[in-house]
Amino acid sequence: MLDDFEKELAYCAYCPKLCRHVCPVGNAERRESVIPQAKMAMGHMARNGTVSLTEDYASVFFYCNGCGLCTEFCEHDIPVSEVLFEARAEAVARGVQPKTLQNFADRFYARNERLVRKLHGLVDEHYFVEEAQVAYMPGCDLIDDSPDDVQKTLDLFAAAGVDYVSIMESDLVCGGYPLWAAGYQSEFRHVAEEQARRLSGYRKVILACPACVYTIRHVYPKFGVNVTAEVVHVSEFLDTIAHRLPVKQTVQAAYYHDPCYLGRWLGVYEPPRRLAGLVTRKVLEFAHNREQADCCGGGGLVPDVAPQTASAIAERRLEEPNQAGVGVVVTACATCVKNLGRAGRDMEVLDIVSLLHRSLE
Ligand code: SF4
Ligand code: SF4
Structure with a gap:
């Protein structure tokens, strides 16, 4: 709820735009309404009822990469993207999200199903080991757009003598970041709970997607979902075995x-x-x-x-x-x-x- 961020929204609404120069979206669009301060001011006005959200007003919440650069430059460490993702949820609840994100959850699930099938076609079935303690989860963009990198990652593990990593056997290939970012919070919570159950069957899970590592480690707990497995990025894991590569x-x-x-x-x-x-x-x-x-x-x-x-x-x-x-x-x-x-x-x-x-x- 935007009420949870009352202080953050007010700080930004009355800020003399001290982080405007770093926002990649503001710089690319050259539009005052999408600098961090203006997006947060819109959230402030939506929260206190000064404006009633229309698709047009709410659209600015979706002009954020979630990059965190404004927070880095902010004297008050305001987590702008986290607040804007909450504002997106408000837009979704009122049905005023951008047209391109309507029915987003249906498309998320359809893409997931397609990518589960694709993953099984990319690598040999012997990489899926039910009783494995350490699993590799490639994530949706890798499977979809850089499919060769899945086998390459497994080849690197093998070249370093690591034979205990299986591919995560699951009907969910994503940690749910896209649903969180789109503002589809109830669907996100459902995916987080389901994914946490699957992840917790392992001791360690190695993910290729930084956004999903962040989501699982830091966003799941905010939704009351905890994962017992250690979740690491593939670069962190490869770094520990690099001397054997x-x-x-x-x-x-x-x-x-x-x-x-x-x-x-x-x-x-x-x-x-x-x-x-x-x-x-x-x-x-x-x-x-x-x-x-x-x-x-x-x-x-x-x-x-x-x-x-x-x-x-x-x-x-x-x-x-x-x-x-x-x-x-x-x-x-x-x-x-x-x-x-x-x-x-x-x-x-x-x-x-x-x-x-x-x-x-
Ligand atoms: S994030 Fe910080 S610097 Fe940027 S508008 Fe908000 S208060 Fe100002
Ligand atoms: S987190 Fe969003 S608002 Fe902040 S600099 Fe990045 S794109 Fe701009």
Whole structure:
């Protein structure tokens, strides 16, 4: 409920727009109504009844990547995207969400079913082991958009002598981040409860999707859902077995792009950089990196609501490697690979898993 964020909404509503310069959506749209302060002011007015939410007014809540950069620059640590995701739930409850997100839950479940089938077609059935203690969960964007990376990840585990990781046997391939981000909270809660039950059957689960690692670790508990398994990102796990990976340096130079949920939200900065350093002579840093890294534009369902904005954000992120004449960008998130890759044209954008796999001896 927006009432839970009364203080945060009021702080932003009366703020002299101190974080406006960092919002990727505001910068791409060049529209005052989608800077963080204005989106929060709309939430403030919706909460106190100054405006009654229409689809037009509510639309600004959906112009947020969930990147967290405004929070990083805020003296008061206001969690703007968390509040805006709550405002999205208010919009959904009143039936004024954007048209592209109507029936979103039905499409989420349909996509999930399709991806469960696709996953079983991607890898041999012997990777699904019922009694396994450690499982790998590739996540929806990896299965959908970078399907080869599923087998590549399993190959890396094998190359390091890790034979105890099974693919998570489940009829749910997603942790539910898209439902949370879309404001479909009752459906999200249901998926969280179901997924928690499945995850808790393992000791450790290795996920490829940073947004779902964040969602399971930090959003599930806010919905009263707890997972007993240790949930880690694949870059964190690979980092622990990297000394056993038979890889050689195959790339002269590559920029490393911090995915927002892996970096700012989970604080995982060094493991993917160390992995990239194993196979890349020079791992280059964007001017804005780590805590202050710019978003790729792919988060928060912005590609669904405003695809051109998502592309413009990605193009802006790639300006730096383009100008430096470096043709490789490596990251650790299938959503970033997808969104940057679409904007990349001559740029090769790839997941750390792909880069390591290519460099196996
Ligand atoms: S997040 Fe902080 S800096 Fe940004 S508008 Fe709100 S109060 Fe101001
Ligand atoms: S979380 Fe990112 S996209 Fe959302 S308002 Fe803040 S800076 Fe903008």
